[in-house]
Amino acid sequence: MAVRIRLKRLGRRHLPFYRIAVMDSRSPRDGRSIEDVGHYDPMISDKSQRVTLNMERIDYWISVGAKPSDKVAVLIDKVKKNRFGTASEPPPMTAPKEPPPPPEPAAEEAAPTDEAEDAAAADDDATADEAAVEEEAATDEAPAEEEAAADEEAPAEEEAAADEEAPAEEEAAADEEAPAEEEAAADEEAPAEEEAAADEESKEDGEES
Numbered sequence: 001m002a003v004r005i006r007l008k009r010l011g012r013r014h015l016p017f018y019r020i021a022v023m024d025s026r027s028p029r030d031g032r033s034i035e036d037v038g039h040y041d042p043m044i045s046d047k048s049q050r051v052t053l054n055m056e057r058i059d060y061w062i063s064v065g066a067k068p069s070d071k072v073a074v075l076i077d078k079v080k081k082n083r084f085g086t087a088s089e090p091p092p093m094t095a096p097k098e099p100p101p102p103p104e105p106a107a108e109e110a111a112p113t114d115e116a117e118d119a120a121a122a123d124d125d126a127t128a129d130e131a132a133v134e135e136e137a138a139t140d141e142a143p144a145e146e147e148a149a150a151d152e153e154a155p156a157e158e159e160a161a162a163d164e165e166a167p168a169e170e171e172a173a174a175d176e177e178a179p180a181e182e183e184a185a186a187d188e189e190a191p192a193e194e195e196a197a198a199d200e201e202s203k204e205d206g207e208e209s
Helices: 055-063 070-081 105-208
Strands: 003-012 015-024 035-040 051-053
Touching: 003 035, 003 055, 003 070, 035 055, 051 070, 055 070
Parallel strands: none
Antiparallel strands: 003 015, 015 035, 035 051
């Protein structure tokens, strides 16, 4: 049977306490022990008081073939050489840190306002550029439209004037020609009638004689 000197856990959760026991190596950690030869309490602040060992019984069990575990061997070495050292002092208490002051809402609101103003200015510039381009295009198109309208209106006016002048000239010519023809006809008919009357008179005179 292999015999081991090892720690046997007792105590409770977050408050461990160990017994240093001589046990069969096949036994569970917290199983039946052959003999208890000391104890170890890691919760004690003074390191020199944490370990208590019965060195006579430990030397006996080691002499008959018992083997200590790694942790128990370290504790035995510290007890023999008295090298427990001193526990480090806890860190000094410090005042809790004050929470940082809340950010100023005015500063936070000012940034979006500036961005909004920049965006609005950019939109205004873009709108002004577009308006200028449209005005230039309208200015360029206006003379062309006026020329096209003038070209279209000029022949129409000339045709209308020609249509109006032609009947007026024809009527004036007709008015001038009608009296002239009547006068000519009257001039031609008057001598003829006079000659006819003279012939009739001469005939009547001849008959009377």
